[in-house]
Amino acid sequence: MKHLLQYFLLLFLIPKICFTIIPAVHSLCTKDQQLSLLHLKKSLQFSHDPDSDSYPTKVISWNSSTDCCSWLGVNCSSDGHVVGLDLSSEAINDGIDDSSSLFDLQHLQSLNLADNHFTYGTRIPSAIGKLVNLRYLNLSSCSFYGSIPKSIANLTHLQFLDLSENQIQGKIPHWIWSFNHLDYLNLSCNSLVTLEAPLYDSGVSIVDLHSNQLQGQIPTFIPFGYYLDYSSNHFNSIPSDIGLTPTAFFSLSNNHLHGVNPASICNAESFLMSLDLSNNFLSGIIPPCLTAMRNLRVLNLARNNLTGTISNFQVTEHSLLEILELGGNQLGGQFPKSLGNCTQLQVLNLGNNHITDTFPCLLKNMSTLRVLVLRSNNFYGGIGCPNTYGTWPVLQIIHLAHNNFTGEIPGIFLTTWQVMMAPEDGPLSIVKFQMVTLIAGAPMSIDYSFKDRITVTSKGLEMDLVRILSIFTLIDFSCNNFSGPIPKEMGEFKSLHVLNLSGNSLTGEIPSSFGNMRVLESLDLSQNKLGGHIPPQLAKLTFLSFLNISYNQLVGRIPTSTQFSTFPKDSFTGNKGLWGPPLTVDNKARLSPPPALNGSLPNSGHRGINWDLISVEIGFTVGFGVSVGSLVLCKRWSKWYYRAMYRMVLKVFPQLEERIGIHRRHVHINRRWRR
Numbered sequence: 267m268k269h270l271l272q273y274f275l276l277l278f279l280i281p282k283i284c285f286t287i288i289p290a291v292h293s294l295c296t297k298d299q300q301l302s303l304l305h306l307k308k309s310l311q312f313s314h315d316p317d318s319d320s321y322p323t324k325v326i327s328w329n330s331s332t333d334c335c336s337w338l339g340v341n342c343s344s345d346g347h348v349v350g351l352d353l354s355s356e357a358i359n360d361g362i363d364d365s366s367s368l369f370d371l372q373h374l375q376s377l378n379l380a381d382n383h384f385t386y387g388t389r390i391p392s393a394i395g396k397l398v399n400l401r402y403l404n405l406s407s408c409s410f411y412g413s414i415p416k417s418i419a420n421l422t423h424l425q426f427l428d429l430s431e432n433q434i435q436g437k438i439p440h441w442i443w444s445f446n447h448l449d450y451l452n453l454s455c456n457s458l459v460t461l462e463a464p465l466y467d468s469g470v471s472i473v474d475l476h477s478n479q480l481q482g483q484i485p486t487f488i489p490f491g492y493y494l495d496y497s498s499n500h501f502n503s504i505p506s507d508i509g510l511t512p513t514a515f516f517s518l519s520n521n522h523l524h525g526v527n528p529a530s531i532c533n534a535e536s537f538l539m540s541l542d543l544s545n546n547f548l549s550g551i552i553p554p555c556l557t558a559m560r561n562l563r564v565l566n567l568a569r570n571n572l573t574g575t576i577s578n579f580q581v582t583e584h585s586l587l588e589i590l591e592l593g594g595n596q597l598g599g600q601f602p603k604s605l606g607n608c609t610q611l612q613v614l615n616l617g618n619n620h621i622t623d624t625f626p627c628l629l630k631n632m633s634t635l636r637v638l639v640l641r642s643n644n645f646y647g648g649i650g651c652p653n654t655y656g657t658w659p660v661l662q663i664i665h666l667a668h669n670n671f672t673g674e675i676p677g678i679f680l681t682t683w684q685v686m687m688a689p690e691d692g693p694l695s696i697v698k699f700q701m702v703t704l705i706a707g708a709p710m711s712i713d714y715s716f717k718d719r720i721t722v723t724s725k726g727l728e729m730d731l732v733r734i735l736s737i738f739t740l741i742d743f744s745c746n747n748f749s750g751p752i753p754k755e756m757g758e759f760k761s762l763h764v765l766n767l768s769g770n771s772l773t774g775e776i777p778s779s780f781g782n783m784r785v786l787e788s789l790d791l792s793q794n795k796l797g798g799h800i801p802p803q804l805a806k807l808t809f810l811s812f813l814n815i816s817y818n819q820l821v822g823r824i825p826t827s828t829q830f831s832t833f834p835k836d837s838f839t840g841n842k843g844l845w846g847p848p849l850t851v852d853n854k855a856r857l858s859p860p861p862a863l864n865g866s867l868p869n870s871g872h873r874g875i876n877w878d879l880i881s882v883e884i885g886f887t888v889g890f891g892v893s894v895g896s897l898v899l900c901k902r903w904s905k906w907y908y909r910a911m912y913r914m915v916l917k918v919f920p921q922l923e924e925r926i927g928i929h930r931r932h933v934h935i936n937r938r939w940r941r
Contacts, residue, residue, distance in 0.1 A: 294333050294335065294346055295333060295334040295335040295340075295342050295346045295347070295348060296345075296346045296347065298370075299334060299342075299346065299347060299348045299371065300330070300334040301367075302348075302367040302368075302370040302371055303328060303334050303337070303340065303348065303367075303371075304328065304330060305367035306325075306361075306366060306367045306368050307325050307328050309361040309362075309366060309367070310325060310356075310358055310360075310361035310362070311358070311359055311360040311361045312356070312357045312358060312359065313357040313358075313359045313383060314357075321356075321357050322356045322357050322358075323338070323356070324337070324338035324339040324352070324353065324356060325339070325353065325356055334348070335348075339351060339352040339353055340352075341376070343373065347371075347373035348371050348373060348374060349373050349374060349375045349376065349399075350374070350375060350376040351368075351371065351374060351376065351377050351378070352376075352378045353378065353379055353382070354378045354379065354380040354381050354382070354404070355380070355381040355382070356382060357382065357383070358379070358382040358383075358384065359382070359383055359384055359385050360384060360385050360388070362379075362384075362391060363391055363393075364391045364392060364393040365393075366391065366393070369391070369393040369394070369396045369397060371397070372396070372397070372398075372399070373399060374397050374399060374400060375399050375400060375401045375402065376400070376401060376402040377397065377400060377402065377403055377404070378402070378404040379404065379405050379408055380404045380405065380406045380407055380408065380428070381406070381407045381408075382407075382408050383407075383408065383409050384408050384409050384410065385409075386409065386411070387411050388408075388409065388410060388411060389410060389411055389412040389415070390405060390410050390412070390414070390415050390418075390429075390434075391415075392415045392416075392417045393417070394415065394417060394418060394421075395415070395416075395417025395418060395419070395420040395421065396417075396420075397421065398420055398421060398422070398423070399423060400421045400423065400424060401423055401424060401425045401426065401447075402424075402425065402426045403418075403421065403424060403426065403427050403428070404426070404428045405428065405429050405432070406428045406429065406430045406431050406432070406452070407430070407431040407432070408432055409432060409433065410429070410432040410433065410434060411432070411433045411434070411435075412433075412434065412435065412436075413434065413435060413436040413437075414429065414434060414436070414438070414439060414442070416439070416441075418442075419439075419441045419442075421445075422445060422446065422447075423447055424445050424447065424448050425447050425448060425449050425450070426448075426449065426450045427442075427445075427448060427450065427451050427452070428450070428452040429452070429453050429456070430452045430453060430454040430455050430456070430474070431454070431455040431456075432455075432456055433456065433457060434453070434456040434457065434458060435456070435457045435458065435459070436458065436459065436460070437458065437459065437460035437461070437462055438453060438458055438460065438461050438462060438475070438480075439462060440462040443468035443470065443488070444468070445469075445470075446469065447469075448468075448469065448470050449469075449470065449471045449472065450470070450471070450472045451470050451472065451473050451474070452472075452473075452474040453474070453475050453478070454474045454475060454476045454477050454478070454495070455476070455477045455478075456477075456478050457478065457479055458475070458478040458479065458480060459478070459479045459480060459481060460480070460481075461475070461480050461482075461485060468488045468489070468490070468491075469489075469490050470488055470490065470491065471490055471491065471492040471493065472491075472492060472493040473488060473491055473493065473494050473495070474493070474495045475495065475496050475499070476495045476496065476497040476498050476499070476517070477497070477498040477499075478498075478499050479499065479500055480496070480499040480500060480501060481499070481500035481501065481502070482501065482502065483501070483502065483503045483504075483505060484496060484501050484503070484504055484505060484508075484518070485505075489511075489512070490512055491512065491513055492512060492513060492514050492515070493513075493514065493515045494513055494515065494516050494517070495515070495517045496517065496518050496521070497517040497518060497519040497520050497521070497542065498519070498520040498521075499520075499521055500521065500522055501518065501521040501522065501523060502521070502522045502523060502524060503523060503524065503525060504518070504523060504525070504527075504528050504531075505528070505530075506528050506530060507530050508528055508530045508531055511537070512537055513537060513538060514537050514538060514539045514540070515539060515540045516538065516540070516541055516542070517540070517541075517542040518542070518543050518546070519542045519543060519544040519545050519546070519566065520544070520545045520546075521545075521546055522546065522547065523543070523546035523547060523548055524546075524547045524548070524549070525548065525549065525550075526548065526549060526550035527543065527548060527550065527552075527553050527556075529553060529555065531553070531555075531556070532553060532555035532556065532558075532559070537561065538559055538561065538562055539561050539562060539563050539564065540562075540563060540564035541556070541562065541564065541565055541566070542564065542566040543566065543567055543570070544566045544567060544568040544569055544570070544591060545568070545569045545570075546569075546570050547570065547571055548567070548570040548571065548572060549570070549571045549572065549573065550572065550573065550574075551572065551573065551574035551578075552567065552572060552574065552576075552579060552592075552597075554578070554580065557579055557580055557581050557582070557604075558580075558582055560582065560586070561586060562585075562586065562587060563586050563587060563588045563589065564587075564588065564589040565587065565589070565590055565591065566589065566591035567591065567592055567595070568591040568592060568593045568594050568595070568615065569593070569594035569595070570594070570595055571595065571596060572592075572595040572596065572597060573595070573596045573597065573598075574597060574598075574599075575597070575598055575599035576592070576597040576598065576599045576600075576601070576602055576616070576619070576621060577599035577600045577601075577602055577603075578599070578602075579592075579602040579604065579605075580602070580604045581602070581604040581605060581607050581608055582607065583607050584607065584609070585607050585608045585609075585610075586610060587608045587610065587611060588610050588611060588612045588613070588634075589611075589612060589613040590605075590608070590611065590613065590614050590615070591613070591615045592615065592616055592619070593615040593616060593617040593618050593619065593639060594617070594618045594619075595618075595619055596619065596620060597616075597619040597620065597621065598619070598620040598621065598622070599621065599622070600621065600622065600623040601616075601621060601623040601626045601628075603628060605626075605628070605629070606628040606629070606631075608632070609631075609632065609634075610634055611629075611632050611634060611635055612634050612635060612636045612637070613636060613637040614629070614635065614637065614638055614639070615637065615639040616639065616640055616643065617639040617640060617641040617642055617643070617665065618641065618642045618643075619642075619643055620643065620644065621640075621643040621644060621645065622643070622644040622645070622646075623644075623645060623646075624645065624646060624647040625645060625647060625648065625649045625651070625671070626640075627651035627652075630651045630653075630657045630658075631657070632658070633658070633659060633660070634660065635658050635660070635661060636660050636661060636662045636663070637661075637662060637663045638658075638661065638663070638664045638665070639663070639665040640665065640666050640669065641665045641666065641667045641668055641669070641742070642667070642668040642669075643668075643669055644669065644670060645666070645669040645670065645671060646669070646670040646671065646672065647671065647672060647673070648671065648672060648673035648674075648676075649666070649671055649673075649675070649676070649679065650673070650674075650676040650678075650679055651679070657679070657682045658682060658683055659682060659683070659684040659685065660684070660685045661683045661685060661686065662685060662686070662738065662739045662740075663738070663739065663740045664740070664741055664742070665740065665742045666742065666743050666746065667742045667743065667744040667745050667746070667766070668744070668745045668746075669745075669746055670746065670747060671743070671746040671747065671748060672746070672747045672748065672749070673748065673749065673750070674748065674749060674750035674751070675743065675748055675750070675752070675753055676753070677753030677754065677755040677756075678755075680753060680755045680756060680758075680759075681755055681758075683759070685739070685761065686739050686741075686759040686760075686761050686762050687758050687759055687760060687761070688760065688761050689760055689761070738763055739759070739761050739762050739763050739764070740762075740763060740764040740765075740766075741756075741759075741762065741764070741765050741766070742764070742765075742766040743766070743767050743770070744766045744767060744768045744769045744770070744790065745768070745769040745770075746769070746770055747770065747771060748767070748770040748771065748772060749770070749771045749772065749773065750772065750773060750774070751772065751773060751774030751775075752767065752772055752774065752776065752777055752791075752796075753777075754777040754779050756777065756779070756780070756783075757777050757778075757779020757780050757781070757782045757783060758779065758782065759783055760782060760783060760784060760785070761785060762783050762785070762786055763785060763786065763787050763788070764786075764787060764788045765783070765786065765788070765789050765790070766788070766790040767790065767791050767794070768790045768791060768792040768793050768794070768814065769792070769793045769794075770793075770794055771794065771795055772791075772794040772795060772796060773794075773795045773796065773797070774796065774797070774798075775796065775797060775798035775799070775801075776791065776796055776798070776800065776801055776804075776815070776820075777801070778801040778803050779803075780801060780803065780804060780807075781801060781803025781804060781806050781807065782803075783807065784806075784807065784808075784809065785809050786807050786809060786810055787809050787810060787811050787812065788810075788811070788812040789804075789807075789810060789812070789813050789814070789815075790812070790813075790814045791814065791815045791818070792814040792815060792816045792817055792818070792840075793816070793817045793818075794817075794818050795818065795819055796815070796818040796819060796820060797818070797819040797820065797821070798820065798821065798822075799820070799821060799822040799823075800815065800820060800822065800824060800825055800844075801825075802825045804825060804830075805825040805826070805827035805829060805830055806827075807829065808829060810829055811832075813830075813833050813837050814836075814837050815837065815838060815841070816836060816837060816838060816839045816840045816841070817839070817840030817841070818840065818841050819841065819842075819843070820838075820841040820843060820844050821841070821843025821844065822843065822844065822845075823844075823845055823846040824838060824844055824845070824846040824847065824848075824849060826846070826847075831847065831848075833848065834848065835848045835849055
């Protein structure tokens with residue numbers, strides 16, 4: 267599970283910078299400050315890429331005739347010194363090096379150069395260390411290259427440091443943890459390979475190191491770390507004394523971790539709200555202490571090698587758990603009954619395990635459930651639950667494929683899924699929860715959204731859905747043993763994007779109400795026993811990019827529409843009664859096929875003899891043979907034909923007489939000689 271970390275919300279930046287660091291004053295700036303800014307403006311070079319979303323709007327408005335404290339992106343102190351400079355998203359690609367006048371602004375406390383794209387190979391200027399009064403430094407998304415300059419160690423007043431999304435290499439220096447006032451450190455999305463210890467004395471609260479190449483054992487953690495993201499690296503082991511006492515968010519997903527989960531993780535019982543150890547090689551059972559954590563809201567252990575009986579998974583009463591991810595392991599046993607205590611559960615993924623049980627009707631009263639994934643287990647029996655009124659009104663994804671479910675799909679069960687029935691622009695929201703904490707005395711909001719991978723079969727391909735978008739909806743009941751008709755209630759899902767009912771024993775006709783699903787992109791009804799005609803209403807589904815109704819018992823003409831003309835022949839094969847493009851070649855008059863003879867189907871190849879066509883062919887052959895044969899066999903006729911054609915040609919082209927006259931006499935001489 268990845269997180270959406272909004273560190274730059276106004277809720278945090280304005281109070282922290284404008285009130286704590288930069289007083290809101292409107293004084294005249296000093297002359298030297300104005301000159302430094304004007305020299306900076308002159309030295310900067312800007313990108314003119316028309317495809318870029320950023321372009322200069324602040325710097326180009328700077329004018330020597332106005333007070334620099336009123337310039338866009340500039341903040342001043344009461345004595346006229348520049349203390350804040352925001353040049354983010356200004357399309358700067360060059361012009362800031364060690365000689366830049368930027369570093370003459372010695373009173374600067376806040377510098378933001380984020381979202382500029384400097385020329386490849388540009389390094390962070392070492393002169394940055396001259397700005398010793400900096401509290402806030404944001405150099406993210408600038409394409410900086412090389413290592414972290416040691417001169418940053420001079421910025422002992424730093425509270426906020428963001429160097430993320432660059433091309434920084436090498437090691438994370440140990441001195442970076444020694445800043446006494448540093449609350450926020452983001453070095454994510456770089457190419458860092460080494461994390462130097464020790465971290466014992468660090469007071470950093472928020473550390474984001476995800477998407478680097480850090481390796482080895484994870485060091486003992488920061489004593490005051492409230493938010494720790496070490497995901498998408500190459501760490502291979504967790505220390506036994508991991509030390510997570512004050513931590514609320516902790517992620518080690520997408521690493522190379524082996525072994526069992528250390529019991530020391532449970533030391534953070536009072537604080538831990540989100541734990542993500544997914545996409546590793548962890549083995550053993552799920553530590554019982556994890557499910558006993560009172561404040562835990564997100565637990566993601568998906569895609570590991572965990573074993574044991576999931577029936578022993580005991581959730582405490584009145585649990586706050588919102589997201590539970592255990593898919594892609596080797597867990598067996600029955601569905602854990604204690605999950606009925608999770609009255610705030612939004613996402614439940616137990617797919618790709620060895621669970622053997624009936625459909626978990628104990629979840630029917632969870633009005634918050636948005637995602638339910640039980641695919642590739644050994645569930646059996648029907649999916650209907652008694653007293654289903656009001657069940658799952660916000661459900662967006664239900665994935666039951668590759669199980670042993672049987673019986674009919676109950677229509678009444680579907681009528682409570684209100685979000686799927688919403689209009690195309692209906693209110694769908696991302697699965698998320700929010701935490702608010704204090705950083706340096708200022709409130710900071712952190713949003714977590716569910717972005718974990720769910721394997722789905724969409725448009726004929728099995729793929730990993732990396733992120734559940736707010737508008738994405740899916741129903742997948744494929745590869746089970748469902749029987750009976752398709753409920754017409756499914757046609758009311760106006761917000762459904764993917765529907766897969768393939769590989770069952772469904773009978774009856776395709777409901778004409780499917781024409782109401784105007785945003786449907788993928789429809790797979792293949793390998794069932796469906797009969798009747800293809801409803802012409804399906805031709806109105808303009809968003810439909812994948813259709814598979816092969817290997818059923820459908821009959822009649824395939825509907826003609828711009829949308830249906832894009833589907834390949836394989837979408838319709840295995841239905842002996844279907845005809846029309848692309849399955850069969852249509853006739854020009856677009857007439858219905860001839861009636862069946864002796865009970866055979868129109869396209870079976872058994873047709874009567876067309877005597878009208880044969881008589882025309884015979885007449886043409888006889889006439890052509892008589893005319894050509896007469897010229898070949900009768901010399902008198904051939905001579906007469908030659909002379910007649912010769913005269914006709916000379917009347918049209920008289921100038922040919924002089925050119926072919928000699929040749930003509932030679933021909934006649936030769937002809938007489940041959941006699």
